Amino acid sequence: MTEQKRKAEKLSGVKGMNDILPQDAHLWEFFESTVKSMLRSYGYQNIRTPIVEHTQLFTRGIGEVTDIVEKEMYSFTDALNGENLTLRPENTAAVVRASIEHNLLYDGPKRLWYVGPMFRHERPQRGRYRQFHQVGVEALGFAGPDADAEIILMCQRLWDDLGLTGIKLEINSLGLAEERAAHRVELIAYLEKHVDALDEDAKRRLYTNPLRVLDTKNPALQEIAANAPKLIDFLRDESRAHFDGLQRILKANNIPFTINPRLVRGLDYYNLTVFEWITDKLGAQGTVAAGGRYDPLIEQLGGKPTAACGWAMGVERILELLKDENLVPEADGCDVYVVHQGDAARDHAFIVAERLRDTGLDVILHCSADGQSASFKSQMKRADASGAAFAVILGDDEVAQGVAGVKPLRGVAADARNEQQAVALGDLTEYLINAMVASAEDGDD
Structure with a gap:
């Protein structure tokens, strides 16, 4: 190829990393403005972390046998100093890292929120991209079910503020580490009896992350997953009390929910409460927001043992819902x-x-x-x-x-x-x- 042809060659963006054009920007601005107003009303403060972090942050925080770390992270070696770096695939670990590094919890609990791009190498489809944007909250230093309930109520308020309908709440409890360990033994034993019927993905997770098998989207495995031992049956008094407390607050605030015993998280740091807000209007990508409690993470990343919970929601998916429901505001003209x-x-x-x-x-x-x-x-x-x-x-x-x-x-x-x-x-x-x-x-x- 001649130098002249090379200069004339038309360049395009990276697949799955999309431009946000001026005709679409007003919808993003409307959403971000609505979110910021809602977050202020709950006393949350903004935190902004770099999009590049040390790879070790995610292998330690997310877990080395998760899909994100194994297959989806954009990782590279810095050519100048040999550091192993990664474009952030999620932001909870980064917020926790920043909180530890800068002693944010020295004077008490913190309510934090963030917004920005995340990166995962997966097949682009509606509502799922390789560069995507998330809004998230992290409530650090709060141990009770009231904090879990508050961050769930925030989501409901946001749906109301945006005018969105038909988004349903599912909740579950992952219990504590010893409860998950007891369940894991029985779950693996159960899955081993059905190993011939498992797909390759389930077989790969059988001994590394068997909980994720329960979250399979393979129609052929639905009956196996439905009949598997349920983690909720292994909860002891402390975990049950936490889960019951959450449900009482949700009911008192007229927030309808469904207990889904198969609801798990793909990240290793979750415990006790997990939840998802789901819709049937986005095809296979039906989760609009997801979160829960991750008490072990702060200690796992080098901080003092501290309770924490939070959620993240995909901005692109919510904008798709706003478009589907004809809730897109008109762009403001100048004066x-x-x-x-x-x-x-x-x-x-x-x-x-x-x-x-x-x-x-x-x-x-x-x-x-x-x-x-x-x-x-x-x-x-x-x-x-x-x-x-x-x-x-x-x-x-x-x-x-x-x-x-x-x-x-x-x-x-x-x-x-x-x-x-x-x-x-x-x-x-x-x-x-x-x-x-x-x-x-x-x-x-």
């Missing part, structure tokens, strides 16, 4: 589009636009696409397409007279679209603000 023609008008248009922005208005100033001055007609088409509520029109004559033309473009004011008003430049800001307030009030009526 004012400034059109101009003539050298004096162009220079003064910058001054006018900056003065309007000083008052908090959103302003687009027309700039030429080809270096040539566009006609007023062409500029007005762009003004209308921008979604602006008003066009401010400046020509050299208007500047000489100390006025600007103001023309309503949409909304209630659109009834008077052809009624362009001449407004003194000194009064322009006040005129526009009053007109926008009046238009908004008429719209409310």
